[in-house]
Each structure stands twice: as C-alpha cells, then as structure tokens.
Amino acid sequence: MRDDSTSQQAVGFLLDLVDDRTGERVRRRIGLPGPDRSPKAQRRLLSLWTWPPVPASLLLWVLEEDDPDLNTVVWRHLPANDGIRRAIVRGVPFGPGRSKPVPVHPTLRGQEPPVPESFTRLALIGALRAVTSMQEGRAAASMVVEHPDWQEAADADRERPLPGYARWALSVRPDCPPALRAGFGSHRKFTHRVQQAGILSGPAEYATQHSPAARVLGLLSLGNTLFPARLGAARDALRPLVHDHLGDREEAWAVLAQLMPTFHGTAPELVATAGAIA
Template identity: 45%
Template sequence: MTWGNNLPGVHFLLSLVEPGDAAVVRRRLGIGKPERHVYSRAAQELQRLGAPRSVWLWVLEEDEPRTRGLVFHHSGTPDALKNDILRGRPFGRGETWLPMAEHCVDAFCSHETREIPVGPNGMIGELRAARTMGTARIAVRSVTSEDWAEVAAADEAEPLPGYARWALTERIDCPARVRTQFGSHPKFAHRLRQAGIVELVQYVETTRPPHAVLGVLHFGRLLFPRRLEEAVAVLSPLVRSELGADPDAWAVLAQLLPTFAGTVPELVRTSGAIAHAGR
C-alpha cells in the first residue's frame, strides 16, 4: 500500500490505543513509528493541510517561546496580534510574559512593534463608521488585546454595524464571549466555520475530509499539545471500541482514508463496521 500524505493521520489514531496494540497494528500494516518533526516543518504541514485559522491561536495558547515566532510570521496574523507577540503577552493560562525566542524562524525580519494608525473618529468611532467590509477591516486593525472589553461594552450600549462585527469576529484572537455577543444564529456559526474560526472539538467532529483533519491533529501533538487533549478525549474511546487492536479494521481504515468523504468519527465507525461484517 502506498501511504503518501495519509500516514500522519494513521499515526495520530494509533496514538490513541494501547502502545502494545499499536505495535501489532504497525507490524501488520508495515509502517514504522512516526518521524520526529521540527516546529517549522510542522507549521508548513498545517498550511499544506488547509488547517483552520483558529489553529494559530491554539499554537499561541501553548505559550511556547519556540512556536510564537511561527505565528508571528504567518501571513494571516494581523499587526495588532504581532505586536502582542513581540511584547510577550501570554495567551494561555499563565501570567508570565514571554519574549520572542532568540532564534526566530526569519532572522532578517523586523521584530519592532508596528504603529497602527487609528482614524480621526477613534477606534470605536471608526468601527461605527464602517459601511463596507473593506473599511471595517481597516478599522479592526487597531484593536489590541486590551481593547476587547471596550469593544464589547460599546456593542452592548449600541450594536456595532454588521460589517464591523464580522471583521472583529474574523480575528483569531477575538474572545469567544465577544463572538457570542455578536451572533449565535446557525447561519452565523456556519459562516464562522467557513472563515476557519472553529473550536477544536467542533473541528474534529464535523470537518471533512478526515485525512486533512487527522493530519492537522498529528502535527498538533507538537504545536498545540494541551488543546489537543480535547480531541483525544473525543476520539480515544471511539477508536478503542471500533478499531482497538484489530489489524483488519485498521487495514480497512487505511484503505478508506485517502478518499473518504465523511467526518473522522464516521470514518472510524465505518472501518470497524466493514471489518466486523467481513467475519
């Protein structure tokens, strides 16, 4: 069997069963243990796999100095968030401020904080004046981590325009409570998913195709291990019950994985069902 780019996903699922069972399956499928990756390579794989934009916040939440630079240099990271990274703001549960690692991924890039101009109406005034998506995104550029409470309070006093709300929601660092304040309708949630703003459990349970999702989770073991535990809690019981140490079920999964159009849970259940039906 030619594994190609699907092997990381199999490695991730195998990490959810007992090590002895995983070793038996590896021998049966003819695959070794997963190779070790450096942070920069893992980040490149996330981009290749089309990881949701929220993944970069999950990386920041680790408060790992060696990976903060990866988010800083990601093309989709807004300048206000880059400034927060440079200042050493913690994004996880800790309170210790963390400067950029000495050996950044791009030694030639400027690591000076960037001045972000605020329009003549002030931050809130510019948000209220936004009448197009373009002007809203310009207004949102100046919102820093210290400003979210003020933004939420202004919206509570008088709802911000729809364009401004959406531009704020698109920011990966927009607090969940503020997003909820902006909208909770299923259509709003659907648009968020399309924009790559997802919760990890939601991503695992609903996103397709599974080979991309499982690849993201595999590299997440290195880049966002603490948040990954949410995915492990969801998938581990299912993988153990449906696949376990059954090499036949794993062989079915390996055959289905490259082209399976459903979700990860559907893939696991289908693989177990086909293997059991064949006996």
C-alpha cells in the first residue's frame, strides 16, 4: 500500500469492522502498519491534523464531548461562527443532558467575540427582528448561546416569524435545535442552504453519503478521540457493507487499498467496487 497517511487511516477504520484475525492477516497482505491507539498517538494526530472543510455537524459531535482540549481543536477549524465561539469561552456544555459548566482551556480564556451593537440596543429578540442582511443575521444569531436563548428565539418565531436572514443564520448553526430548524420551513432554497452548511441527521449519513471516501473514513478513524459517543452509529452503518463485499477476502482488501487514494465516491461505493473487482 502506498505511503499515504489519510488512506492508511481510512483503510484501518474499515479493518476495525472485521474480526481481529482477519484484520491482522489483511494488514500483512497489504503492508498496512498496526494501529497505534495510545492516547499520546491520538493527540499527536490531532495536533498535526489539517482539516479540509468538514460538515458543521461533525464539529458539534466533537463539542458534545465537553472536553476543553477538544474544544481548542474545534476552535482552530471552526468557520466564522461567533455564536459557538462565545459558547465555548463561556463554558456552555454541548453534551445531551449536561448542565455543568465546561472548563475553558487556558489558551481560549478572554477570547469571547465582541457583543454586536444591535444586541446592546435591542436585546436578543429585538436584534433578530431588526436583521436585514446575512451579516446582520450572523451577528444577531451569535448572541444565541445557551438553551434559554434558543427557547426565546423559538417562542418569538412562533409568535411572529423572524426575518429570513435571521432564520437562515440560526438554522445553519450546528447547535440549532432540530425542532426549531424544522419549524423554519422546508423550502427548497432553505433546505439547500442547510445542506451546504453540513447539517447532518447523524454520523451514519456522513459515513454513507459523503465523499471522497478517504477523507470521510480518515476523519472517522479519529472518532475514538474526537467523538467517541457518536462513532458507533457510523460503524454500524458501514459494518454490513464491509462484511458483504470484503469480508475475509485478502484480494478484495488489496483492491480497496489501491483504490482508496484516488476514489472520488462514497465509502459504500468504494467497498462495493473493490469487492466487485476482486
């Protein structure tokens, strides 16, 4: 197998879905090093990792771990989203059912984004209702930080729909409650904007519908460190496909390893193609 760390990690993620004996045999066959799952190795990968653009929901899965160190990783790779940055530096927990404040990493203390002038004058709902552009929408939405803020925005929208740009800015936040996002409507353009932002139903959707496969599987290979609570859903979605198309067939795995670096399709398409070729 060619020396490509992302491709190696991607193949390794799929090999973890078969039994240990098959995994060891296939690794010898394709020349893939054994995995180093030590915490030190995983943290080193994170420190060196340069993420391409990733779905916004993936960043939320990392935040749900409520780990100060992981929050710094998200901070480095977060697109322009002052609302989430504000939540991180205020210690807001993202994990389901959690209420205890999250310690703020020393490097992030005191880095809260500026408070928008409209919020100072009009408070939260007033600022959202005054929105007339996407820039204003992002600024106002950045003050929706904790659960009561989201509830206040939802109540205001039910009373009288918020401006379109305000709805848009709220809906593309990965931490926007799904019920609120659904309440904003299902117009084709609105749905497209949400999809463009990378709002996913869950890890299974990312594992099976996004591409290229090497990038997707490479990120999932870091899931034990980045988002362990969410990783099982991705594994469960891919495991039957791996068993059906690759199983313990060394030749099929060898084809998969050869295709991985240049394959542009999804992981299911890659697995099926490798199995068919072999």
